[in-house]
Amino acid sequence: MDVSAHIEAVYADICRRDPGEVEFHQAAQEVLHAMVPVLRAHPEYVEARILERLCEPERQILFRVPWVDDRGTVRVNRGFRVEFNGALGPYKGGLRFHPSVNLGIVKFLGFEQIFKNALTGMAIGGGKGGADFDPKGRSDAEVMRFCQAFMTELYRHLGEHTDVPAGDIGVGGREIGYLFGQYKRITNRYESGVLTGKPVGWGGSHARTEATGYGAVYFAQEMLATRGLDLGERRVVVSGSGNVAVYAVEKVHALGGRVVACSDSSGYLVDEDGIDLGLLKDVKEVRRERISAYADAKPTARFSARGSVFDVPCEIALPCATQNELRQQDAVALVKNGVLAVAEGANMPCTPEAVEVFRDARVLFGPGKAANAGGVATSALEMQQNASRDSWTFERTEDQLAAIMRQVHAQCRTTAEAYGADADDYVLGANAAGFLRVAEAMTAQGVV
Numbered sequence: 364m365d366v367s368a369h370i371e372a373v374y375a376d377i378c379r380r381d382p383g384e385v386e387f388h389q390a391a392q393e394v395l396h397a398m399v400p401v402l403r404a405h406p407e408y409v410e411a412r413i414l415e416r417l418c419e420p421e422r423q424i425l426f427r428v429p430w431v432d433d434r435g436t437v438r439v440n441r442g443f444r445v446e447f448n449g450a451l452g453p454y455k456g457g458l459r460f461h462p463s464v465n466l467g468i469v470k471f472l473g474f475e476q477i478f479k480n481a482l483t484g485m486a487i488g489g490g491k492g493g494a495d496f497d498p499k500g501r502s503d504a505e506v507m508r509f510c511q512a513f514m515t516e517l518y519r520h521l522g523e524h525t526d527v528p529a530g531d532i533g534v535g536g537r538e539i540g541y542l543f544g545q546y547k548r549i550t551n552r553y554e555s556g557v558l559t560g561k562p563v564g565w566g567g568s569h570a571r572t573e574a575t576g577y578g579a580v581y582f583a584q585e586m587l588a589t590r591g592l593d594l595g596e597r598r599v600v601v602s603g604s605g606n607v608a609v610y611a612v613e614k615v616h617a618l619g620g621r622v623v624a625c626s627d628s629s630g631y632l633v634d635e636d637g638i639d640l641g642l643l644k645d646v647k648e649v650r651r652e653r654i655s656a657y658a659d660a661k662p663t664a665r666f667s668a669r670g671s672v673f674d675v676p677c678e679i680a681l682p683c684a685t686q687n688e689l690r691q692q693d694a695v696a697l698v699k700n701g702v703l704a705v706a707e708g709a710n711m712p713c714t715p716e717a718v719e720v721f722r723d724a725r726v727l728f729g730p731g732k733a734a735n736a737g738g739v740a741t742s743a744l745e746m747q748q749n750a751s752r753d754s755w756t757f758e759r760t761e762d763q764l765a766a767i768m769r770q771v772h773a774q775c776r777t778t779a780e781a782y783g784a785d786a787d788d789y790v791l792g793a794n795a796a797g798f799l800r801v802a803e804a805m806t807a808q809g810v811v
């Protein structure tokens with residue numbers, strides 16, 4: 364059987380059926396490319412049309428979200444939830460509130476989530492959702508009304524055994540609280556496990572807020588260890604300054620590294636003293652200001668509205684903002700400046716051309732579906748705690764997170780080698796290992 368031709372045909376079909384969904388095409392292409400050696404070893408998955416079934420979401424929900432702003436003006440947004448694959452458990456994945464959100468972006472994120480969630484080894488399927496709502500500059504009351512309107516439609520598709528959303532860009536503890544409150548009001552059920560990322564005081568898990576950023580740093584640490592290196596004293600650049608970025612900075616500093624730059628959509632910040640985490644949290648989490656406010660408050664820091672944060676020399680780069688933020692020219696600059704490892708805290712932040720540059724230069728590269736899997740894994744730990752009406756300590760939860768990240772890392776390497784690639788090929792390893800777990804479950808469950 365000509366496996367390459369089969370894969371080409373599947374990809375062509377995706378592009379024909381869903382033209383314009385460019386981010387979804389990009390995410391699918393990466394996975395499909397990695398499937399060549401896997402399908403050669405498993406022709407039964409070609410026969411069972413596993414790829415075709417995986418690339419078509421089980422359910423896509425699009426809905427109107429009407430709400431009223433503080434001035435009494437009626438606003439209308441579009442809401443999305445893509446329930447991509449439920450072979451391993453309830454659909455699981457975050458909600459993104461950002462003006463750029465469209466179906467293609469939600470599908471790319473939901474598709475990634477299938478393989479990421481499988482890699483964690485936990486009982487969670489893949490899904491993602493969101494809205495083209497921009498929370499920036501909105502009052503708490505407006506965000507609450509939007510969340511209530513969003514949940515007024517979405518609630519009918521959710522359930523702790525059905526579909527369990529969490530946060531993503533623009534959705535943090537505040538939004539999860541409002542969404543949970545509306546779900547509870549409509550259903551008259553206190554169903555703790557229907558959303559994750561809840562505040563710790565009422566059903567949230569310790570370490571969930573920190574988990575994605577911490578996990579990405581653990582993954583980078585594991586990659587470095589394969590070459591006898593560690594994080595101590597290393598110069599690190601982190602892009603973004605949201606949930607993932609802030610806790611990546613925190614863990615790098617705890618492990619002895621020094622983050623010298625981070626960013627937001629307005630520009631980037633360099634502080635050779637090392638990013639002051641207290642100040643960063645105050646600017647971004649408390650005051651919700653632009654990152655330039657950090658430089659206004661600290662004389663050792665400089666803010667730049669032009670250029671890229673990846674121009675700042677570093678040994679480790681952690682892209683933690685958004686998709687396709689690290690382009691070919693950024694990768695070339697990083698390599699020229701001696702980068703050793705890149706771990707994706709965000710989902711698909713590196714373009715395919717950038718990944719190629721890292722591969723050619725033998726830079727250790729951890730793709731998001733492996734490197735940022737700590738967030739969703741800790742969400743699954745939150746679901747476990749909710750199901751048993753228990754609450755674990757921070758230490759216990761973080762120990763489990765660290766163990767899961769070590770397991771994900773090891774699984775990538777052994778799977779890459781098993782399919783004839785170098786153990787450093789984390790892209791092949793992550794995609795193949797995630798795929799195999801889902802394909803096995805789909806096969807056992809029949810054509811559904």
Ligand SMILES: NC(=O)C1=CN([C@@H]2O[C@H](COP(=O)(O)OP(=O)(O)OC[C@H]3O[C@@H](n4cnc5c(N)ncnc54)[C@H](OP(=O)(O)O)[C@@H]3O)[C@@H](O)[C@H]2O)C=CC1
Pocket residue numbers: 530531532533534575603604605606607608626627628629683684685686688708709710735736738739
């Ligand atoms: N939260 C989680 O647990 C997980 C998140 N991820 C991924 O991590 C990434 C960051 O998510 P998270 O930290 O939760 O989100 P946040 O909303 O907390 O932070 C996002 C950060 O990225 C910046 N950013 C967002 N969009 C753009 C853009 N178009 N251009 C430049 N900068 C941008 C934001 O800047 P500004 O404030 O100016 O918009 C902000 O600094 C996303 O890719 C997400 O999918 C992956 C796994 C789990």
Ligand SMILES: O=C(O)CCC(=O)C(=O)O
Pocket residue numbers: 455456457458476479527528529530531559710735736738739740742
């Ligand atoms: O915690 C979750 O359920 C979702 C995390 C997420 O959206 C992601 O991994 O990209």
